[in-house]
Structures are given as C-alpha cells and as structure tokens.
Amino acid sequence: MNLVLSETYSRYKDDILNILKNFKNDGVVVGHGNRNVVKFFVVDNLKLNFKSFKQHNIINRHVYKYYRKSKSRRSYEYAQMLIDKGFFTPKPIAYIENHDFIGVTSSYYVSEQLEDVFTLGDVLYDHSFTDREEIIKAYTQLIFQLHENGIIFIDNASGNFLIKKIDGKYRFFLVDLNRMSFYDEISISKRLQNFERLTNDLEIIKLISAEYAKLSGQTSDFCYNKIVDFAKKKAFKLKVKRILKFYKFFLKN
Incomplete structure (x- = not known):
C-alpha cells in the first residue's frame, strides 16, 4: 500500500486505514456514480470524503503503476495545485494506492466533505x-x-x-x-x-x-x-x- 497523507491531517492516519478496511460495508454513499464509489465517513466531527476509483483493466493497472500517475494521485496533486493558484476545491487529505506485481489493484482519494452546497x-x-x-x-x-x-x-x-x-x-x-x-x-x-x-x-x-x-x-x-x-x-x-x-x-x- 502507498499512502500519502497531508501533514495537516497526519493525525488521522490510523482512522483512514481503519476506514479502508471496512470501506465496502460502512460509510454514507454520495451520488449515483456508475464507475466510481464515493462515500463519507465521520471522524471526530470531521467528515472525510473517500472516492474509490473503478477497478482498471489489466493494461491500465500496469500503466498506472509504472508509466502514469494513478487517478487518485492526480486528484490529490491537482487539488493542491489549484489551491496554490487561488482556486477552490475540497481540501485534499490523502491518496492511497494498492498494488500487486501486475499494477494498481485499487486506489482512493480522500478530501474534506463539503456541506450546504x-x-x-x-x-x-x-x-x-x-x-x-x-x-x-x-x-x-x-x-x-x-x-x-x-x-x-x-x-x-x-x-x-x-x-x-x-x-x-x-x-x-x-x-x-x-x-x-x-x-x-x-x-x-x-x-x-x-x-x-x-x-x-x-x-x-x-x-x-x-x-x-x-x-x-x-x-x-x-x-x-x-x-x-x-x-x-x-x-x-x-x-x-x-x-x-x-x-x-x-x-x-
């Protein structure tokens, strides 16, 4: 597993790891995504938004491990870039990639869950x-x-x-x-x-x-x-x- 976590949210590392273990059965589903699954989880009154990207085919799994940044990593890095340039996006918290010998098996992007939008x-x-x-x-x-x-x-x-x-x-x-x-x-x-x-x-x-x-x-x-x-x-x-x-x-x- 490759977990990259914003320093601002470093204290939530264990919580994020626990959420990943129970992602399938816990959390509140957001939207009606056909390709990706989005859920939010509450930790110490903080709502964390997890986006689980759809499983790639075997070729893309290999590509996203060895030749191209995964969707979760790009989401995290692009969010930071947008904020640096003065634009707004839910605060980036972490991205997670799971791999096997072929390539990426699953990936997640974690950000803040916005309310009243x-x-x-x-x-x-x-x-x-x-x-x-x-x-x-x-x-x-x-x-x-x-x-x-x-x-x-x-x-x-x-x-x-x-x-x-x-x-x-x-x-x-x-x-x-x-x-x-x-x-x-x-x-x-x-x-x-x-x-x-x-x-x-x-x-x-x-x-x-x-x-x-x-x-x-x-x-x-x-x-x-x-x-x-x-x-x-x-x-x-x-x-x-x-x-x-x-x-x-x-x-x-």
Whole structure:
C-alpha cells in the first residue's frame, strides 16, 4: 500500500486505514456514480470524503503503476495545485494506492466533505433558481481564470462544480479533478471547446458566450457559434458511441 497523507491531517492516519478496511460495508454513499464509489465517513466531527476509483483493466493497472500517475494521485496533486493558484476545491487529505506485481489493484482519494452546497447542474436545470444568471456568469469567469492560468478542466460538466454561498458571494469548488491538461498558452478555439460537454441549452450558451466574450475580447457571436458547434459535435460523438455500444452488446447476446 502507498499512502500519502497531508501533514495537516497526519493525525488521522490510523482512522483512514481503519476506514479502508471496512470501506465496502460502512460509510454514507454520495451520488449515483456508475464507475466510481464515493462515500463519507465521520471522524471526530470531521467528515472525510473517500472516492474509490473503478477497478482498471489489466493494461491500465500496469500503466498506472509504472508509466502514469494513478487517478487518485492526480486528484490529490491537482487539488493542491489549484489551491496554490487561488482556486477552490475540497481540501485534499490523502491518496492511497494498492498494488500487486501486475499494477494498481485499487486506489482512493480522500478530501474534506463539503456541506450546504449545491451543484452547477442544480442551477442550469432550474430556470427559477435564485441568482441563476449571476451564478452562470460567475462560473464563466472561473473557467476564464483557469484558462488564463493554462488549465483545461477536461471534465467541465455541471456536476463537477459544488457551489456554496459565503459572505453573500458564490464560491465554486471543483471536484473530479483527475483529468486536466496544462498549457503555456491556450488558443481561443481550445478555450471555447472546453464548454462542449456542459450543456446544449442555447439560452445558457448565450449567457456564457456573452460573458466569455467580455473577458477575452472576442465577440459574443464568435464565442456563441464556436461553443454551439463544439457542443453539437460532442453530442453526435456521444450518440454514435451509444449506438456502437448497443450493437456490441446485441451481437454478444
């Protein structure tokens, strides 16, 4: 086992190890993840969020041990990096990797469990949500600042932004951090492509386009047309993928 623990939380080492022993049967499940299992556990009034990553196939198990950082390690390190750059994410506490002679057998990312939050998805899908337009603009400003820092948050989906109102302002916490790309400079096309999986709602895309245009010096029409085009292409790819998956299942049976 490889356990890397933040110095701030070093006193919880034994608690974390005990939780891992009983992870399958204890804890409170968070969300409806099909690939990964997320649970929180309470230790001395502190809520610890454990994300157990789905078991990899034999090739990826080998890759994540010898050639590439595991998803849990990337989550932990990217969280620290985001905080260092002034962004927000649940505080990183630890990551754990279990190995055998082939590769990684299981891995976990541990962070703080946030309370009294809602997701960006709650805002996007509820047209009567309080301060909806303000929140969407604030989200766009966040993505722009990530881009300005050379960061593409690949899993830019509405469920990966937890929002908490603090002192009258909405604060965004990024989660599901293991997939990010880093650049010295990001072209405007790649920046706008980063919105492709967020939504196909044209009203929302208009709001995002207007705000991003204001921040980037582009025109609203340019941003809008680019995002819509990328979103349509992404939706088509996902549709084709689902069809192929269906036929693959049908042919097997």
